[in-house]
Amino acid sequence: MVTRKGGEVLLVHRPKYDDWSFPKGKLDPGEHTVTAAVREVAEETGLDVRLGPALDTQRYRQSNGRWKAVDYWTARVVGSDDVSGYRPNAEIDAVEWVPWKDAARRLTYDYDRDTLAEARPVRRRSRALVVLRHGKARSRGGWRKDDRLRPLVQLGEAQAQRLVPLLAAFDVTAVHSSSSTRCVQTVTPYVDVTGWPMKLYDELSEEGATTEGVVDLVDALLEAGEGAVLCTHRPVLPTVLDAIGVPEVKLEPAGMLVVHHRKGRVLASEVLQP
Template sequence: MLRPGREVLLVHRPKYDDWSFPKGKLDRGEHVTAAAVREVEEETGLRVRLGRPLSSQRYTTSKGRKTVHYWIGRALDSDDVSGYVANAEIDEVAWVPVDKAARLLTYPHDRETLAEALEEPRRTRTLIVLRHTDSRARRSWHGDDRVRPLLATGRRQAERLVPVLAAYDVRRVLTSSSTRCADSVAPYCLATGVELELLDALSEEDARPRKVRKLVRAVIEELGASGPAVVCSHRPVLPDVFAAVGLDDAGLEKGELLVAHLRGDRVVSVERH
């Protein structure tokens, strides 16, 4: 967690008498991105959104090898931690100037993570590209392909996308008007109140390369004002979506997404989930 003024959020754990970053274990079936924002809120009281990823930490503990995933995070609302109530797990939460934090952090791997975050601390903007979740096979569907539905597995995937998109605080949802795409992101819109933008221009039937690229470039230009966005479409359309972002086609599987972190119109980091 970083905030203006070159300060970083640290926590003190009385059990170990150490200063470190907020972190914790995955709940059963939980995605790493959802766990990251949940643990920060539980340990500090702050709601955050994820920015660009940092290198994962891998080290040995008494229980074996451990991997910890990190992102640069920003507070969604207030970043005030003065009202935090100490407990047995975390007894102090503090915003610390980064030069002091480098001395206060207990572990070398945390100091390395801080140094990596400070190499480029400027904010990024987030665009997520999503391929729709599992749908009924084309060969087994005899109706209008635009209304070909999701399978039960696809509906479950769509529900599991909700906390992943929420971890990036997605504020805009643009999707092909085809049922299988719209239903892939509808649970997130229902859960958050974000408007579902149905676009024929992102459908297999109506997509045209130049129009798709123009549309996506416009979305990128508006990220600063609109906030993080997701674009959901089909395998044949996605190469043009990626081209507009400045990336090669990622070959996403159904229900898979790529998170592009941009500074200006340049991609500085990507994640795949």
């Protein structure tokens, strides 16, 4: 659900159903819901967006009797939010920014009005701190060299590639990683595609992690005012999450906890597993 400064929300009109709703669409085969959310908004409105806090999943019965589930996030436009040049087509024939107080009347469905009401408290722009566990690595028992040099396996490399659009969806512009090879390899595809800088820290490695070092880095990232990813190891995750002030969660290899924050205050968090 895309909003902009000034209290407006983006709505689309579908001529096939003669309804007003939020931009949405279907998953491509193998596509992550986060990636689909950004892609569908771009395809339906021409706008490039980045995601904020997640909203409740809509579940409703369609005219054919089948149930449908739709995942939503709040979102903000990156770049121009001008839709005056939108070209109508058979799927979407109108895209409009609508004042918040008018949107509830314009929307066709009650479940969209519920989503609109849910989004209001979290509609203001926030930043994301993505806590990322490195991808699947070679087994510790089968590695005879320095453990800091233990690399990803083929699955881990594929996971690293699939992380690229997910990190981009949350407007990550700074990459902070353990200096261990398996963490560096996990975020390198994102750095290669985007060109954003990467900083390496012994303090995020299993061997060099300290509570003081982790707390200092987390505090700096929450105050920095930019989207960031922090890639580390399973044993270090509890220290990172405690420093942020969120409950401990279990992340699979290449899993991430997305922490949405504003002015140093955590607003919401969500777990995205590979």
